[in-house]
């Protein structure tokens with residue numbers, strides 16, 4: 530099976546390149562090799578590879594910068610997925626795409642299900658929702674996995690930021706009124722690969738996802754605040770020379786251009802039921818990830 534992976538240098542893309550490689554002949558492209566703001570380049574790349582499966586791990590993910598760069602954000606997060614959906618349809622290929630808990634407004638106080646109505650608070654979330662809707666409208670065989678608070682040892686993410694700040698600051702001040710579930714990029718990639726691997730028994734990936742695909746939530750079990758996440762990182766990161774205290778603060782004391790949902794825990798039970806993939810509690814995964822920092 531030919532697999533086309535887009536966004537191979539992102540935190541999730543890097544893990545997907547590893548996790549998907551046993552499943553087929555993988556062509557993995559970086560931004561330098563395929564710029565998703567170039568519609569014609571997307572069509573050419575897909576037609577050149579002729580994949581049975583397209584996996585899109587690329588996105589515009591700078592939530593605050595996105596507020597000022599609406600046009601580029603929508604090109605990458607909405608227009609590009611639309612083109613991928615059109616091309617997947619044309620080839621009879623399956624499309625796997627990732628979305629975010631930031632499609633929700635945070636007004637709920639129980640885990641969000643796939644049937645809950647999205648209402649994004651920021652440009653990033655709006656653009657990701659439009660990308661979802663384009664795929665749902667156009668692709669006959671697709672899987673959209675909505676993720677939350679993705680971290681890993683590579684790329685820009687909250688865990689890496691906290692490890693850097695621990696070296697520089699005597700005290701960290703982190704918001705404790707935004708609740709979600711930190712999710713390790715490696716486990717998302719492995720769960721994605723496990724779903725793809727199930728297609729063998731179901732007549733191929735396009736047939737499998739035409740039947741069982743759709744929109745699914747996939748995040749760690751449990752929940753915490755960014756402050757709770759930061760405290761766990763500082764407590765358990767190996768080889769830290771200093772472990773400064775992490776002080777809880779309200780979001781109003783950490784003003785940012787983009788509003789964020791106060792609550793965005795995802796209910797991932799549908800993915801567990803249909804595909805048998807369920808991620809462990811966020812603390813357990815964090816410990817596995819931190820253990821990976823050891824030489």
Ligand SMILES: NC(=O)C1=CN([C@@H]2O[C@H](COP(=O)(O)OP(=O)(O)OC[C@H]3O[C@@H](n4cnc5c(N)ncnc54)[C@H](OP(=O)(O)O)[C@@H]3O)[C@@H](O)[C@H]2O)C=CC1
Nearest residue numbers: 538539540541560564565587588590627628629676678679
């Ligand atoms: N990070 C998170 O907390 C969350 C992420 N998600 C979703 O998960 C998916 C993966 O995100 P993640 O790995 O964390 O994000 P990263 O920001 O780590 O990676 C995104 C990748 O997309 C690439 N990219 C950006 N713009 C373009 C472009 N114009 N053309 C081609 N490639 C481009 C980046 O390239 P370059 O390396 O050059 O910058 C980068 O490699 C995305 O769909 C994201 O929306 C969902 C929930 C949470």
Ligand SMILES: Cc1cn([C@H]2C[C@H](O)[C@@H](COP(=O)(O)OP(=O)(O)O[C@H]3O[C@@H](C)C(=O)[C@@H](O)[C@H]3O)O2)c(=O)[nH]c1=O
Nearest residue numbers: 590592629630631677678679687690702703704755783
């Ligand atoms: C570094 C830092 C952040 N914060 C706050 C700011 C913000 O409200 C919250 C989260 O920080 P960040 O800006 O790193 O996280 P953010 O970019 O909002 O993360 C989001 O990224 C996108 C791509 C997603 O899809 C989401 O699931 C989510 O992971 O923590 C502090 O309070 N103190 C600090 O020292």
Ligand SMILES: [Mg+2]
Nearest residue numbers: 590591592593
């Ligand atoms: Mg960020």
